[in-house]
Amino acid sequence: MxxxxxxxxxxxxxxxxxxxxxxxxxxxxxxxxxxxxxxxxxxxxxxxxxxxxxxxxxxxxxxxxxxxxxxxxxxxxxxxxxxxxxxxxxxxxxxxxxxxxxxxxxxxxxxxxxxxxxxxxxxxxxxxxxxxxxxxxxxxxPRPSEVFAAMSAPAGPFAGQEFYVSYFQEPGRAEAEIEPDVRGWLAGFYAALSADTMPPPEAPDPHFVAAGGRLRDRFPADGRLPSWLTEEELDVYAGEFERTGLTGALNRYRAMDRDWAxxxxxxxxxxxxxxxxxxxxxxxxxxxxxxxxxxxxxxxxxxxxxxxxxxxxxxxxxxxxxxxxxxxxxxxxxxxx
CATH class of the missing domain: 3.40.50.1820 (Alpha/Beta hydrolase fold, catalytic domain)
Structure with missing residues (x-):
């Protein structure tokens, strides 16, 4: 109704x-x-x-x-x-x-x-x-998964690194990184893409994963929250994902080829x-x-x-x-x- x-x-x-x-x-x-x-x-x-x-x-x-x-x-x-x-x-x-x-x-x-x-x-x-x-x-x-894979190809612009979307597309892989420490991962991800806390231009790009590494390896190391986010606000985000897990959110990335069709x-x-x-x-x-x-x-x-x-x-x-x-x-x- x-x-x-x-x-x-x-x-x-x-x-x-x-x-x-x-x-x-x-x-x-x-x-x-x-x-x-x-x-x-x-x-x-x-x-x-x-x-x-x-x-x-x-x-x-x-x-x-x-x-x-x-x-x-x-x-x-x-x-x-x-x-x-x-x-x-x-x-x-x-x-x-x-x-x-x-x-x-x-x-x-x-x-x-x-x-x-x-x-x-x-x-x-x-x-x-x-x-x-x-x-x-x-x-x-082109098909999205092929575009992202090409970015990491030996002759591509980011050889030896994996774009975060490709990383997210493999079922269970990102969950294994994030879910043991949801709050810490979210804090780092938010900081990595915020103007006042993002890594300097010369640092490794946090949108890519090094071979054998994790996305969070490139988050800012100082643990500082961006100015727009309080500890209490971070608790709200973390509490939701600790309750639900990340699979539902990550499945959006995993459906991109279906969208293409x-x-x-x-x-x-x-x-x-x-x-x-x-x-x-x-x-x-x-x-x-x-x-x-x-x-x-x-x-x-x-x-x-x-x-x-x-x-x-x-x-x-x-x-x-x-x-x-x-x-x-x-x-x-x-x-x-």
Whole structure:
């Protein structure tokens, strides 16, 4: 049954709503046009804790979900249950369960890719899309697993090193590294990609694993948390993953070749709805994918705002919450309808 919106702008409300995954957990705040917030890896609805009250105060109904496999949402067992088509179906189901016919969808990291494909595949539901940190790249091109493997080939640019996505794609391998010390691993991963704690340019790249090594071997050695993350906030993230394990989250990486096949009919397709892009200029997602940003006139013809935040790393809405909130609410306020 559709559920009424929260009426207290100052009080976030937790809900469980039906979806193809089983159930999706979300946290909702505010009333007005619906804005669906989709997190990335390794995060949860909690990544939007600083956006929920800001959007509510600006006159929007904000709903931050736990993506399937995370937090209090259902965790299907099969890898193929984490393909993009299913994640898009979950987003549609959330909009319907909240009694709405349309929404703006905003995502960060993997959530940006899920948001983009939600807009691409269901323009009847998602009237606009905001992308944080990860640019839109249309479906198509070579098979993802082959691209990542080629990066580590003897003649490739990173010979003798393995890209983290390939590392994550092997079932059980990353779990064996992470799950014995979830809190410590998360702290290092967050620090490695944050502007104020990331390794210097001359250090080994934390996106790659040395032969016979672990990803955490390249995390910052001083153990310092990034400025946006308190010990108590880290406890929230760690507590969720200690309870659920990491397999559901990592299965998103393991479904990428399935996406490549599922979305073949949409090869090169643009997203035509109004769109927003926010990135950090110290984030590898924006530097490595600079060609995707340059292609926006063709791939995001409805782009109405694009900003690179100076001195910002990957965790954009947490590293720069006030700036992100301002840019996001300004964009939302200017949308038609």
């Amino acid at each position: 559709p559920q009424p919106p929260a009426t207290d702008h100052d009080r976030p409300v937790h809900r469980l709503v039906p979806s193809p995954a089983g159930r999706i957990h979300l946290v909702e705040q505010g009333s007005g046009p619906l804005v669906l917030l989709v997190h990335g890896f390794p995060e949860s609805w909690y990544s939007w804790r600083r956006q929920l009250p800001a959007l509510a105060s600006a006159g929007f109904r904000a709903a931050a979900i736990d993506v399937r496999g995370y937090g209090r949402s259902s965790r299907p067992g099969a890898v193929e249950a984490y393909r993009m088509l299913d994640l898009v179906a979950d987003n549609v189901a959330v909009v319907e369960a909240l009694g709405e016919r349309s929404a703006v969808v905003v995502g960060h990291d993997w959530g940006a890719t899920v948001a983009a494909h939600s807009a691409l595949l269901r323009p009847d539901v998602f009237r606009a899309v905001g992308l944080l940190s990860v640019p839109y790249t249309p479906p198509g091109g 599922d979305l073949a009919a949409h090869r090169g397709a643009p997203i035509t709805q109004p769109s927003l892009f926010l990135g950090g200029d110290r984030d590898a997602s924006t530097t490595w994918l600079s060609d995707a940003i340059e292609a926006y006139p063709a791939t995001l013809p409805g782009l109405t705002a694009s900003h690179l935040l100076d001195g910002c790393g990957h965790w954009l809405q947490q590293e720069r919450p006030e700036e992100t909130n301002r840019l996001l609410t300004d964009w939302l306020a200017g949308l038609p309808g």
